[in-house]
Amino acid sequence: MTIEDLRAQLGWSKKKLCEEADIDMSTLQRAINGEPVYRATAGKLATAFNRELAKRGEPANIRYNDFAGVRFAD
Numbered sequence: 024m025t026i027e028d029l030r031a032q033l034g035w036s037k038k039k040l041c042e043e044a045d046i047d048m049s050t051l052q053r054a055i056n057g058e059p060v061y062r063a064t065a066g067k068l069a070t071a072f073n074r075e076l077a078k079r080g081e082p083a084n085i086r087y088n089d090f091a092g093v094r095f096a097d
Contacts, residue, residue, distance in 0.1 A: 025091045026055055043071035059096035062087055067091050 030040050041051050046069040054060045054068065065087035073083035 024089070025067045026051075026068060026093065029085070029090075033072070033075055035075075040068070040071065044068045045076070048097055054090075054093055058091045060094050065090060065093055065095070 026040075030037070035043070037048060037051055041048050041080065042063075046064055046067055050060060050064055051068075054064065056097070069085045070077075071089045072085050076083040
C-alpha cells in the first residue's frame with residue numbers, strides 16, 4: 024500500500040499527515056514521489072498511521088518498509 028493510499032483511507036490531508044508524523048511537506052512529497060527518504064522518516068509516517076488506526080480500533084501493524092514505492096536514502 025502506498026502512503027497516498029493510507030492517507031486517503033484515513034481521510035487525512037497532506038498537511039494533517041505532516042503534522043501527525045512531525046515531518047515537513049517537502050519531505051512527504053519526496054516520499055510520495057519515490058525520491059529517497061531516510062528510514063527514520065518512513066518510520067515516523069508508519070507510527071502516525073499506526074497511532075490513528077489503533078484509535079479507530081483497526082489493526083495497526085504498518086512498518087517503515089511496508090510502503091510501496093518508497094526508496095531509502097540510508
